[in-house]
Amino acid sequence: MLKITGVSRRFGDVTALSDVSLEIRQGEFFALLGPSGCGKTTLLRILAGFESPDEGTVTLDGDDLLGRAAHRRPVNLMFQSYALFPHMTVAKNVAYGLEREKLGRAEIRRRVDEVLEKVGLAAMAGRKPQQLSGGQRQRVALARAIVKRPRLLLLDEPLSALDKKVRAEMQLELKRLQNEVGITFVVVTHDQEEAMSLADRIAVFNAGGVEQVDAPVELYEHPRTPFVAGFVGANNIFEGRACSVGLAAEELGILPGNSGLPDGTSALLAVRPERIRLDDQGKGVLSGEVVDVSFYGGISHVSVQVSGRRQPVLVATQGATQVQTGSEVALGWAEGDGVLIPQ
Incomplete structure (x- = not known):
């Protein structure tokens, strides 16, 4: 029209x-x-x-x-x-x-x-x-x-x-x-x-x-540009290079994600906070220390400081969480929950 x-x-x-x-x-x-x-x-x-x-x-x-x-x-x-x-x-x-x-x-x-x-x-x-x-x-x-x-x-x-x-x-x-x-x-x-x-x-x-x-x-x-990934809703953004199973991030290793990009392409990996799960130590993709827990009536936001990354990783869980500030946790997500964006 x-x-x-x-x-x-x-x-x-x-x-x-x-x-x-x-x-x-x-x-x-x-x-x-x-x-x-x-x-x-x-x-x-x-x-x-x-x-x-x-x-x-x-x-x-x-x-x-x-x-x-x-x-x-x-x-x-x-x-x-x-x-x-x-x-x-x-x-x-x-x-x-x-x-x-x-x-x-x-x-x-x-x-x-x-x-x-x-x-x-x-x-x-x-x-x-x-x-x-x-x-x-x-x-x-x-x-x-x-x-x-x-x-x-x-x-x-x-x-x-x-x-x-x-x-x-x-x-x-x-x-x-x-x-x-x-x-x-x-x-x-x-x-x-x-x-x-x-x-x-x-x-x-x-x-x-x-x-x-x-x-x-x-x-x-499926944000298609770095700006959209950062502007629409909360997102955890990781920098690195595309590989067959996701993103190869310096200091963090291989992070799972949906890659459609040629190997070696400079890329960002975006993972929504609600798609990240808190795992037992040794089981997840990443591990770190809980630096903050905030309850928003129905959803809890957990900030986890991961070694090798400046910004904490934000995790959103349903209801009140049992995780305490200062505790060590592992973080994981499915390959389909990570979106790769060419940088």
Whole structure:
């Protein structure tokens, strides 16, 4: 549905986007994930019509999108700050865009009532934004964005202003709403959990470029670049050279991993903390001393200092662990749980 080809944008000496190409499908929930300043919001602003790229094309259903003025695009952008009109009621805020289009009163009322019902705010139609909670204001902004029935809804850090509990509720709400209204959503976020829980596919951005585009599980299980391995979730990264059974790491020996790389290739081995098991001494791949144990309600994080490695190895175990700080442990993992990445 949306095809972005070779888009670049520079601000003086700063390159915000460098030759970005993406394809987004009809009805998809697509996330742009990356650290601050990586170019994801610039791309969103180009799609909305607030920025123009220096190079590249963007088409929507095969038609040139960049040639249309912002207010002529079938695209809506929901701002991070929600940007609600404080002097208007909830219903008036939602109706504003439809009134600008000069739709009939009956049609406006029907569509406003329908969308407020969808976001669970029908009973609050007469309230002003300052009389609402953060989560409720966010729903008003969403209702105002979808009432115009855009082909594409752009959301810039939509949940960043909410506390953790409300954020979790709104993640479910966003996903439900997107399934119900059938609009293609593109969300910008630096929150990995948010991207993982919401998106059908995720594009990971770094320094103005796209590192990897994949479904959340594939992205987590099979990172293709060192940046993705380090940015998406916690990972234990080992340096060395690829060999037939994994990675040959200086001072650590042979570490098991899924190798598809030619022997001798400079590579990284990424192993997720939850894939590492604590073994009895002498049985594991590595051994070391426990330097820290933290309990996170359901999961324990165990940090193990291994000789020959600067950073401790992080292990995640279900429930409370019996392992004590200062004890010697062995660490092991299956060959399929280690992912080799060319360096």
